[in-house]
Amino acid sequence: MGNLYLTLCPNWYFTTNLSCHYNGRIVLAWDPDVFQIDIIHMGSQLIHTCVTPRSSDKGFFCTSIYGFNTPSERESLWASLTSFSNLNHQAWLIMGDFNSIMEMEDRIGAPVRLADIKPMRNCMATYNLTQVKTIGRQYTWNNKQEGENRVFSRIDRVLSNTAWDDMFPTAEAMYLPEGTFDHCPMILSTLFTCQLKKPFRFYNMWTSSPDFLPIIEKHWQKYVYGCHMFRIIQKLKWIKQDLRDLNKSGYSNIEATKIQLQHQLADIQNKLHTDPTYAMLATEEKEIAAAYRTAKETHLSFLHQTSKAHWLEQGDENSRAFYQSIRQRRKHNTIHSIQTSTGEWVNSVEGV
DSSP, X not given: OHHXXXXXXXXXXXXXXXXXXXXXXXXXXXXXXXXXXXXXXXXXXXXXXXXXXXXXXXXXXXXXXXXXXXXHHHHHHHHHHHTTGGGTTSOEEEEEEOSOOXXXXXXXXXXXXXXXXXXXXXXXHXXXXXXXXXXXXXXXXXXXXXXXXXXXXXXXXXXXXXXXXXXXXXXXXXXXXXXXXXXXXXXXXEOOOOOXXXXXXXXXXXXXXXXXXHHHHHHHTSOOOSOHHHXXXXXXXXXXXXXHHHHHHHSTTHHHHHHHHHHHHHHHHHHHHXXXXXXXXXXXXXHHHHHHXXXXXXXXXXXXXXXXXXXXXXXXXXXXXXXXXXXXXXXXXXXXXXXXXXXXXXXXXXXO
8 A cells, every 4th residue: 555655645754563463553644844753662553653743842742552352452552551651741642443442321232341441441540641622423433234233332532641731732633424434534633722811700719708798798789770680790790800809819829828838837837846835836836727728628619619520539639630620621611613504614713
């Protein structure tokens, strides 16, 4: 197929994993004027590369996957990914046909066992990966059988770590109609969007402020001329502005405040252990401990509300899990492209 590749993409570079498998199961092609690709590792189920755009000196790691059909054969795939575990703090993208599902609803037309979803879930958890936002087809593969024998599965995925998400916050994977193929073609886009004004969000943590109720009362008691709905809307606008100011003055960096108070509490307690009879230190410890508890509860309230995730354990502060949940929600709730009634996809800011 070499001549075909060169005809379709003249002046492009190509590589395959033919040296690792007799079928050469993965083919990579790239425009050398746009990307520099360095091959780091090659196996029968993956090609691991470092991708550097010519327009930037910031590169990322990319692992292209084509998993074997049976769970036992795929064990070597998960083992190979383990060797890249030192990439947790570097931008890393993993995409391709894993031949493995992650959720019970990822397959219809055939039974799903817990053992079918466990390897993929373990992979996501081990390497702190999330799914890049997807649009288009829900199921990425089907067996092309007729009637009750038809099976649909979601086995093709695009995964990324936090560093890659930060580098490409608007990335979107579009799964196209499969046509005569059994797999849906996928296009990964990193869309450019202008910075829009953030919408107003009400945070429950504000209610703990002594200034909260006076703000509400001050504006709610004002007289506004007009119909009932106009009066309510106008009062809410005034309240919203004051709540924004309240957030800037006392809640703009709640995590830093919590950490600072935590350090202050530790310092005071260290001094108390040196001089246990010093009454002023005991009083100061009590005051700082109360402030720290308030700051901690405020921070947890913010994380809980923003992520809308269930507690992993009652009262457990798992900031890492919550921040990852927040990122995932924001990523999937942001609309970068939309399909019109004619089937055309629009991804411009004006069009969306």
